[in-house]
Amino acid sequence: MKYVSTRGGVEPVGFADVVMMGLGTDGGLMVPERLPAPVGADILRAWSKLSFQDLAVEILMPFVADEIPRADLQDLVQRSYASFSHPRVTPLREAGGRRYLELFHGPTAAFKDVALQLLGNLFEYLLRRDGGELNILGATSGDTGSAAIYGVRGKQRINIFILHPKGRVSAVQERQMTTVLDANVHNVAIRGTFDDAQRIVKTLFSDLDFKSSYRLGAVNSINWLRILAQTIYYFHAWGQLGGDPGQRVSFAVPTGNFGDVFAGFLARRMGLPIERLIIATNRNDILSRFVDNGVYAKGEVYHTLSPAMDIQVASNFERYLYYLLDEDAGAVRTLLASMQQSGCLQVDGERLRQVQQDFSAQAVSDRETLAQIRATYAASGYILCPHTAVGARAAAAEPDAVVLATAHPAKFNQAVREAIDREAPPPPALQGLLDKPTRCAELDAEPLAVREHIRATLATEANLS
C-alpha cells in the first residue's frame, strides 16, 4: 500500500516511510492512496473471536503490505501490548447500564498508550532494519508527553526530548515523565508556559539545518500509525459485544485533536458496522459547531476540567475533510486556503448533510461533566475521568452507545474530588510515583538554550558509545 498527502504534494510513499515521516513534507496529512475494500460479514465474525493482539495483526497487515513480514509484525504487536495490565488490553465494561471501552490499562493510564507503545517499537524496528537514528522532540501540557516517553524508553537509536512548563503540569503528570530514568529519555522543565514550550519546539523544527543534522522527529497525533492503531479497539469493542454482523454499534468519543474519532470513521470505512459516531467536546466546541452548521471557525481556547481536550484547531480534521471531499486534494487545498484567509471554512448543502450522517456532536460544560461523574458514581460506584464523563454526557440520549473511556480517573483526581468528594484509587501504573527518583533538566524559555541542550546531550552520548 502506498500513502499520499491530503494536499497532494507528496509522491506516493510506502508504510515505513509514512511511519517515519509523520507530517507530509507539503504540510498535509498522510493517508492511504486507496483504502482496502471493506471487510465482509465472514471476516468480521472471525475477527470478533480474536484476541486484541491477533486482531491487531489482521487489521494492520493490509496497510503494512509487503514491507514487514507477518512474523515480525506479530512480534511487534505482542511486545507492544505486553505492557498493558488487562488481558483483553482494551476491555469493554458495563457500569450503571452504560458500556465503557476502557482504553487506560497501558503504562501511563491513558488511551494514547495504545498507539504510542506500537509506534515506539515500530520506530526501533525500522531504524534497526533501515539504519539511522531518531531524536524525538515535543512539548507537552501533560498527557501526551508521558505516553510518548513510555513508547520509546530504552529503545535503541532513539532519543526523546520532552519539554513541559515547569510547575504547570500536575504532580502526577510531572512524575510520570521525570521518573523515567532510561538514558535515552530527556525531560526538560521550561521556565515558562506551555505556549512557550510549544513555540520553542516550532522554532527548532523550522530550523531545517538543525532539524536534519540532528534527525529531529515528532510523535504528535498526525502520525498515520497512531490513527491506524486506534481502529483496532473499535473492532475489538464490537467483537466483545458478540460479533453479530447484523449488529450496529454507536460510539461516543471524547474529542480534542480528532484522532480518536477519526479512527472510528476509518474503522467504519474498513467495514465495521458503526451506527453513529458521537463527537463529544468540552467547552472548546469548534467541532460540534461544525457538525451543527458546517462552519469550522477557530475560537478562543478555554481551560476546562478535561484538559486533554482543550484544543481549538484539531490537527486530524484535515484527514476527514479529505474524505468528505471525495479524496480530492485540490479541493482540500482550496478549503484550507479560505481558512487561512478568513479564519474559517464552511461546507453546506449535500456536504453538510454528509457530515451530519458521519457524525453527531455535543459540547459539554464543566458543570455537566461534574454532574455526570456524580450521577455515574451514585448509580454504579464506577468513577469516570472527566474526559470520559464528557463522552457519557454527550451520549445521554443514546444509552446503547459505547463510551470510550480515555483515561483512568486517578490521573484527574482533582476533578473527581470536586465531583464526588473522594479520589479514585491509583492503578498500578500510577502507584508510588511520588517516592521514585527523578531526572530532569531545567532551562529558560529560549529556543537557543534548548538547542544547545540537545546538542550537548547528544554529543555526550556519542562520546560514551
Ligand SMILES: *Cc1c(COP(=O)(O)O)cnc(C)c1O
Ligand atoms: C488525547 C486525549 C483525548 C482527545 O483525543 P483526540 O484523539 O486528540 O481527539 C481525550 N481524552 C484523553 C484522556 C486524552 O489524553
